[in-house]
Amino acid sequence: xxxxxxxxxxxxxxxxxxxxxxxxxxxxxxxxxxxxxxxxxxxxxxxxxxxxxxxxxxxxxxxxxxxxxxxxxxxxxxxxxxxxxxxxxxxxxxxxxxxxxxxxxxxxxxxxxxxxxxxxxxxxxxxxxxxxxxxxxxxxxxxxxxxxxxxxxxxxxxxxxxxxxxxxxxxxxxxxxxxxxxxx
Numbered sequence: 001x002x003x004x005x006x007x008x009x010x011x012x013x014x015x016x017x018x019x020x021x022x023x024x025x026x027x028x029x030x031x032x033x034x035x036x037x038x039x040x041x042x043x044x045x046x047x048x049x050x051x052x053x054x055x056x057x058x059x060x061x062x063x064x065x066x067x068x069x070x071x072x073x074x075x076x077x078x079x080x081x082x083x084x085x086x087x088x089x090x091x092x093x094x095x096x097x098x099x100x101x102x103x104x105x106x107x108x109x110x111x112x113x114x115x116x117x118x119x120x121x122x123x124x125x126x127x128x129x130x131x132x133x134x135x136x137x138x139x140x141x142x143x144x145x146x147x148x149x150x151x152x153x154x155x156x157x158x159x160x161x162x163x164x165x166x167x168x169x170x171x172x173x174x175x176x177x178x179x180x181x182x183x184x
Contacts, residue, residue, distance in 0.1 A: 006063075007062075008069065008107060010058035010059070010107050013049045029092075034152040034155050049073070056073060056111070067095075068092075070100070072087065072101075072107075073087065074087045085121040086121070086124065087121055089105060101135045105135055106140070109164060119166055124162070125159060125162070139164070
């Protein structure tokens with residue numbers, strides 16, 4: 001839905017986007033991520049976002065108004081001996097419950113697919129994070145099951161492992177499934 005009035009567009013993370021990290025760094029927004037970070041941790045995160053070697057971080061913007069609504073990105077991750085893409089996102093509270101995270105996730109799927117580097121894109125929301133698990137489902141990911149995940153470093157939790165096949169043939173299967181659901 002890029003460019004459509006109700007859609008979103010992804011803008012590459014820039015040095016001017018530190019304010020967004022501060023906005024996202026609240027107890028409510030970081031509840032499933034280990035809680036708010038210190039100013040030093042935020043500065044380090046900002047530097048990592050600017051220097052992602054493989055993948056990219058983005059600011060999520062409403063296509064019609066240019067308002068920033070959150071962030072999303074994808075990066076390399078080792079998953080059971082296979083290098084895959086992993087994704088994660090955050091939508092500011094005043095923009096939640098509008099389906100914007102799903103639209104942003106679908107945009108990241110397209111970008112990761114176009115990178116043509118890895119076959120799979122994973123998302124690992126904590127099991128109790130109903131909103132992010134719903135985003136995964138609505139964005140076309142397949143639930144593989146529960147896994148133990150470390151985030152932030154040194155903190156282990158139970159997460160759902162959602163995977164999306166980035167192969168072009170996966171598009172055909174997804175379109176067929178969507179058409180079948182609409183007919184029933």
